[in-house]
Amino acid sequence: MLALKNIQILYDRAIEAVRDVSLEVPTGKIVALLGSNGAGKSTILKAISGVLYQEDGEIMSGSIHLEGEPISGRSPRAIVEKGILQVPEGRALFATLTVEENLLMGGFTRSRAEAAEGLERVYQMFPRVKERRTQISGYLSGGEQQMVAIGRALMGRPRLLMLDEPSLGLAPQIVDTIFEAVMSLNRDNGMTVLLVEQNAQLALQTASYGYIIENGRIVLDGAAEKLRANDDVQEFYLGFS
Ligand code: ATP
Numbered sequence: 001m002l003a004l005k006n007i008q009i010l011y012d013r014a015i016e017a018v019r020d021v022s023l024e025v026p027t028g029k030i031v032a033l034l035g036s037n038g039a040g041k042s043t044i045l046k047a048i049s050g051v052l053y054q055e056d057g058e059i060m061s062g063s064i065h066l067e068g069e070p071i072s073g074r075s076p077r078a079i080v081e082k083g084i085l086q087v088p089e090g091r092a093l094f095a096t097l098t099v100e101e102n103l104l105m106g107g108f109t110r111s112r113a114e115a116a117e118g119l120e121r122v123y124q125m126f127p128r129v130k131e132r133r134t135q136i137s138g139y140l141s142g143g144e145q146q147m148v149a150i151g152r153a154l155m156g157r158p159r160l161l162m163l164d165e166p167s168l169g170l171a172p173q174i175v176d177t178i179f180e181a182v183m184s185l186n187r188d189n190g191m192t193v194l195l196v197e198q199n200a201q202l203a204l205q206t207a208s209y210g211y212i213i214e215n216g217r218i219v220l221d222g223a224a225e226k227l228r229a230n231d232d233v234q235e236f237y238l239g240f241s
């Protein structure tokens with residue numbers, strides 16, 4: 001579904017954040033992009049969602065194709081309309097708006113009826129979000145905010161959902177709820193997912209394929225079970241020694 005080829009990204013015309021990255025996300029799969037802080041994961045997501053070219057000095061080369069069609073250089077809105085929706089790191093909710101208002105923001109490209117239907121789907125998936133729907137988003141727990149952020153992306157009816165560090169800073173129980181929801185979206189709705197995570201354990205249990213990025217380069221990729229069995233992955237990412 002999504003294919004990146006030889007992507008190179010510079011910040012400030014000089015800092016090489018991403019070097020010669022090629023990766024594929026096949027239709028109906030969950031693919032994980034793993035790596036430590038500053039490895040270049042968020043930069044890759046920004047390139048896909050079209051928010052990268054907004055600032056001076058950001059330069060990208062290489063190609064990004066969605067189902068064979070080139071999409072690099074398109075506006076963020078055009079990318080959303082093509083069905084690629086991102087849940088940003090840190091959730092980025094409108095903190096002074098209610099939960100439902102935030103969700104409706106995610107449905108802005110949709111008709112009224114579709115938005116109403118979307119709300120129902122989100123509330124069914126996350127009953128906790130339904131309970132909180134009239135509350136101001138800024139007062140929610142981190143886990144609840146992550147659910148709202150995912151819900152907001154779902155309102156746009158993604159074909160490809162990109163999640164940037166969904167587990168960051170959350171209690172284990174709520175992380176389970178969130179990852180179960182992601183797996184059910186994939187299993188039951190056939191949603192394709194690109195999952196960016198620092199938590200390799202979690203990511204490799206969820207995804208079927210993984211890429212490991214270090215200093216802007218893909219250093220290893222393979223089926224999730226193969227990566228889990230790899231000595232280097234166990235030592236550096238899964239904490240076994
Ligand atoms: P994190 O988990 O901390 O978000 P990451 O793997 O997503 O890490 P990126 O945020 O993509 O990493 O950053 C990759 C590199 O690019 C880092 O060296 C970072 O310092 C640099 N970088 C990121 N954003 C900018 C920017 N706006 N201007 C200059 N350098 C940047």
